[in-house]
Amino acid sequence: MLRVTPGARTEGIEIADGRVLVKVRAKPQDGAANAAVLALLAAALGEATSRLHLLRGATGRDKLVQLPPG
Numbered sequence: 001m002l003r004v005t006p007g008a009r010t011e012g013i014e015i016a017d018g019r020v021l022v023k024v025r026a027k028p029q030d031g032a033a034n035a036a037v038l039a040l041l042a043a044a045l046g047e048a049t050s051r052l053h054l055l056r057g058a059t060g061r062d063k064l065v066q067l068p069p070g
Contacts, residue, residue: 002063006033
């Protein structure tokens with residue numbers, strides 16, 4: 001489970017209190033923040049953005065993302 005902070009000053013991925021925190025600059029409008037989260041995760045994992053899928057949390061701050069197998 002990811003905890004997302006949209007509209008942050010800086011972008012990054014942190015682990016705190018057993019949670020993965022993702023901060024993106026994009027505002028939560030028209031799916032821009034979700035797209036930014038997937039792009040940031042894909043870059044960190046060395047995967048294509050199209051291989052990651054948002055399973056839950058399209059409108060909330062807590063998100064569940066499916067990673068590619070392997």
